[in-house]
Amino acid sequence: MIPERSLEVLRAIVNDYIESNEPVGSKSLVERHQFGVSAATIRNDMALLEDEKLIHAPHTSAGRVPTDKGYRLFVDQLQQVKPLSSAEKTVFENFLSDSADLDETLSRAVRSLSQLTNQVAIVQYPSLGKAKVATVELIAVADTRLLLILVTDSARVQQHVIELGQLVDLEFVTELKSRLSAMLVGQPLTSVSDRLSGFIQGFQLDKGVQVQLVVDALLDQVDSSRQEKILLAGTANLARREADFAGSLLPVLEAIDEQVVLLKLLAEMQDDANGVAVRIGTENSVAGLSGATILASGYENQGSEIAKVGLLGPTRMNYSQNISAVRAVARYLTRALSNQ
């Protein structure tokens, strides 16, 4: 077991290091904090922390720097999440103030979060996992083309243009639409695929091709992988902290370019007691992100999580502030969506 004072020393090291970006030494620790013991004693504690791999010296005669493990302990036990300042709250009130559609809300959220934290903010579009079909529309938009519109009860709309390859039969389209509506409206998206199997058999053979085209388009829209989409903001903040990324932003930017990677990562993360999931440095499996920390928190609609909001920055980040910012944005998003 690590004695109380040693933990205090770790806390102090993390805080000082986050602030100063300098390896912190025993002398500056006793100057800046009231431990009531001498630098030599602190050095003993530091030796202990080093044995535990919680801190690490870049070289023999340098101060100490927290390891990923050290940050982890800090996040789990030593920090207190600080509430937002009133100035910060106004930022969020603002982005919620006027009613806006989903795109607008998410885009404001991601921008606010990035500005507030000076990190890269990530917002995932709500999954349609539990959504239900609200409306299916088929509209002729040209002689041989149909526009398929699928509206969900979470007010998302998806569309697809279908090239029929033959003239649109308006009467037939109307019939097709009402049959589809009857079969799908009110049903969860996840069940659409099952429900449509065999659908084609209810039609005359000569219409089969057209029906199949429409059904395929519908299935494609419902396919969950199409829903996965994220918004990013504040990439420039990475450049401001370049030194924290071992001098090269390349792997981090690569991970960000590959949104699939981020989506996978977000999906893996489970909120902890604070309502925020934290992956520190090498804890996250993506090689390029070994110098980065990712925070994530789920936001909800109708009581169940529908997507994540997250933050990406160097492991040397202000955990208290950022954790509370991510949590706040998740809450505000939950609220904003419930108003729709």
Add this chain to the structure above:
Amino acid sequence: MIPERSLEVLRAIVNDYIESNEPVGSKSLVERHQFGVSAATIRNDMALLEDEKLIHAPHTSAGRVPTDKGYRLFVDQLQQVKPLSSAEKTVFENFLSDSADLDETLSRAVRSLSQLTNQVAIVQYPSLGKAKVATVELIAVADTRLLLILVTDSARVQQHVIELGQLVDLEFVTELKSRLSAMLVGQPLTSVSDRLSGFIQGFQLDKGVQVQLVVDALLDQVDSSRQEKILLAGTANLARREADFAGSLLPVLEAIDEQVVLLKLLAEMQDDANGVAVRIGTENSVAGLSGATILASGYENQGSEIAKVGLLGPTRMNYSQNISAVRAVARYLTRALSNQ
């Protein structure tokens, strides 16, 4: 007037510098090219080019580097745009192969362009400037909420949820919808605002509030600023070329974060004889992009330009290849859209 051979020397300097990233000296020039004259003669030519501010020496005893003005002359007169290799062509054939909706097409285009050039690719969403209203739908999605759907003849769909604040009167909604349709379908988006002025007067007073809400939502959707949207890909390529950006990516990433800046920039650029617009270094007004070159080319639908596709990279880039890649993507996009 600059003599022919001096221009050849400039061409050689640009090509060598692009390839090697080293200031190029007179000796290496005569070694790598067949000028038929000695290094001393080349030095005279270089002195001339320097007088014309076409090249510049980083320091007294270094080789020469093209200035922005030098690149400009190169682009305008000295390069020949090289056609795509067949491998490159297949990349584009691929992204066009299977029919896909607009989002998918643009997203593939931007990714292909960035992979092909190793630069940051930019694709602007088609403007709705000349688009016409194809369908207006009003759908009740909850007791007090309407979903407004606006479809254009370019098959773009926009939606907005309207909170009425009172129970939806289905009959009234149907009437409202048919009146809106009668008034707007087939009309250009730009005229919607005019056509709707006074629209509210055709309704009973007690419905006025609801009508106004719907009209406002519609006007908001039609507002041109909402259409402006871009896709980016390949940001990591900036980090690969970090040295070319005077060591700091910060201003470039900031410009990219501020998509408004990019949109404004793209709007300013007019295609030249090659069908591609080129802004080199300080030619573009954005301060942060003084080390960057932007290429842009318009893509069309029904014969008129609807948006731009572009490329952003260091001024030290392979102009021939990149110009032809941008042009190719613009053409492919034009083709892809005509298939919809």
Add this chain to the structure above:
DNA sequence: ATTGGCACTCAAAGGGCAAGACTGCTAAGT
């Protein structure tokens, strides 16, 4: 107009040196 030759300039790289920051250890004190 071109060329060989040469003096000159300057950045980059490397070595050596001093300063400074910290640690780790030891021996003594509480």
Add this chain to the structure above:
DNA sequence: ACTTAGCAGTCTTGCCCTTTGAGTGCCAAT
């Protein structure tokens, strides 16, 4: 058993100096 002062030892950082080499600019000769 814990704490502390003191000190030797280590290693980075910054600085200055020198050397090296690439490249120029100019001049006089062709």
